[in-house]
Amino acid sequence: MDRRTFCKTLAGATGITLAPLRRSGWAASAPSGNGKRLVVVMLRGAVDGLSVVVPYGDPSYYRARTAIAIAPPGNAGGALDLDGHFGLHPALAPLLPLWQQGTLAFVHASGSPDATRSHFDAQDYMESGTPGRKSTPDGWMNRLIGVLPGPHAPTTAVSLGAVLPRVLSGPNAVANLPAGPSAVRPAALDRPEVSAAFDRLYAGDDRIATAYQEGRSARREMLSDLAEEMQAADNGGAAPAGFPQEAGRLATLVRRDANLRLAFVSLGGWDTHVNQGGAQGQLANHLRPLGEGLAGLAQGLGPELANTLIVVMSEFGRTVRQNGNGGTDHGHGNAMWVLGGGVAGRRIYGEWPGLADASLYQGRDLAVTTDFRLVLARALERHLRLTDTQVQAVLPGLPAGGQALSGLLTA
């Protein structure tokens, strides 16, 4: 079936008609810029990094967490060994092959230099890219759109989810793909008679007409990229909701749309103050679909994984000691996950400060030894190939340092 016939078939099945594309979203096309992409996954609510990358070699870990620790490798429900000192949460088993292939790394004891333990402030700082400064008007990924080399298309940056997140807000245009099944649900402008009428109304070249036209083509591109999935959903019935689907959709978009350079998605539910669980339980139940989704994303990207860098981060870590409710409270240092093209994986980066009482931040939390901005700066510099000036524009006030990240990304 050629593309045009396929579109007609699809239109018949769903009531949607896809206009022929100006660019080729179907066949391989020349990527804009240098073809490198960055995907950022934000875990809102502060994931417990000590359960993600478990310091099983550190006896203090087991002393602090009598009920919710992940056992050392080799035990029932034990961690999956990474490097003889750290292990992966067993619910993240789908990521182990990526670790072994050397495309997954972690930066432990990383995070924001700001001391806040407020989700609101900490997320704000991580998204604005300016810890301690509340008045920054835009997000760092929006500033990044502005300095990316190459032509800008309506789908240069894509946000998954209904509301534009802080990290992508700012003067540069961002395409938006609602989360879940509503992503591909037809909207009024997808109906040909409606779009024809409005296309005529906005046929000019003033600012407002240009914005309209870009919005229409972004939607068209995303719909065509997702056409197969829509058909599958129509034919095959509803698949279970959740991140694996989101990730699958994202992989399709990235693979099909050479213009897509930046993507952002956030997942909630990590604020485990009560009954966090260990190898099983609340946190494990959240980590499992995350691991499956990321593994699926890597697989779905296929050869494009080599051009795509995926960074997973969270606003802060959680207390080293478990609390009285089988949970953990707001802490400080966490682990960042780095996956994809150019990653020299199979290694834990950063400086591990240890969990001995004397090493803890304010006597309770994993210390931050690597500023999260240094990890992002590496990604901008080594992966997206930005100049120092461009990196400074995205992350103003970037501190010096980052020796412990040496080798993380090969240029």
Add this chain to the structure above:
Amino acid sequence: MNARRLGTPALCALALLAAGIAHAAALTPEQQALHVLNRLGYGPRPGDVAAVVAMGVGRYIEQQLAPERTPEPEQLRQRLAALDTLPMSAAALFDQYGPPAVRPVKDDPEARKAVERRARIITEQAGEARFLRALESPRQLEEVMVDFWFNHFNVYAGKGLDRIWSGNYEREAIRPYVLGRFRDLLGATAKHPAMLFYLDNWRSTAPGIVIGRGNNKAEGLNENYARELMELHTLGVDGGYTQADVVALARILTGWGFNRQLLARGTATPFYFDAQRHDFGDKVFLGRAVSGRGIAEGEWALDVLAAHPATARHVSFQLAQYFVADNPPLGLVDRMARRFLDTQGDMREVLRTLFSSPEFWDAANAGAKFKTPYHYVLSTLRAADVPVANFRPVFGVLAQLGMPLYGCPTPDGYKNTEAAWLNPDAMTRRINFATAVASGRLPLDRVPDPSDDRGMGGAPLQRAAEVPGRGSGSAAPGAVDPELLRRTLGNQFSAKTLDAIASAPPALRAAMILGSPEFMRF
């Protein structure tokens, strides 16, 4: 619209206004009426343009500047009275929805979530009240100023206790003062627990003193509120203060907070000055020596800030940007700032200067501002004159457009410029919304199911848009009549737009009017 009650002072002011309106020669009487309905309110409802033409724009402006003389309609009052959390005090909200309600179930995640879900009703009802008034109150300028000042003194309903207090903040700290003296507004926001919590001043403590335990532990000075108080609320970022002034003001304001124990007992006024936290040392603020004497230092500092020329200029600039143009004419800003200082910050007088200025009436400025999502949604519902029983789809649309009510996380509030809101995604979403409203397909007339607890951030537009696969050949019941809509909005459309509308299928014409480039602006 009722002009009978205008008194003599108002008539004097009318003469002043006439001076500015004389510059409006380029605008026809109908265009003048549309301009004031758009800028002093959320756009015309059916019949409004003709009514303002009949009464004269000068009288309309005077009526809007004196909202206390126009009672809210009985039907509106009844609908507001049905919102049971609306009149609750900050203490009662704290007691029934805050930590005292969570504590007994805090070890049970499900029960805890249920309490938190229950608390969403507060913000939802506050939003409903805001929308009901903006849609139905004849005191339109009052509603516009509530939006202006709320954003100027923004708090965020997504942060902790502000989930329960943001609506109360609007009712007690903003609404009573929107056309009053700036100092009163400043003081009311400074003492409301929603602001004290949002910008962390409640935690701020004289250096060296440690108070509280666990997550409530306050150690040391917190500069957040002091900084925003000068940068955003009063002097402006270029207002001539230094980091040393920020620290001095933070020290002056130590102890300004609320007391959880007293709040929980429901007996206290929400504001509480905690002398134990206060820094009684001497300070230098804006070049003046301040001796440590407790709460009076803070009151003095607010006096100084409210009367400062930089504040007059900063506030005037923001008002002129909001009411006139994204890049406001600086001559107008100067005249407004002078009026601000001459009248000790009487906002009614500052606005009178604005509304009577040639800049406000300049034909180049009329219809040139790009609507915020809030303004766009409200003006759409007013023009289409759709009764709204269920606001959830509307709140969902606002969230999708990036402007959820009470949902701006940053202290600078939502912007009102074209640069902030005109983008490709916004345009397609606005048009999808316009089409849904025009075709009567948004479920606005159904009373929401109380068991549906998705609250204000849901995605009901998509749900509503599931229907339209049917094609647009037949008008659905509840569809908006395009002819009526055109009469409501007056003659503001370009020949090109009229031509595109005329050549579209009749069932799409109302959607095209509401989705037209002219209706995106105001």
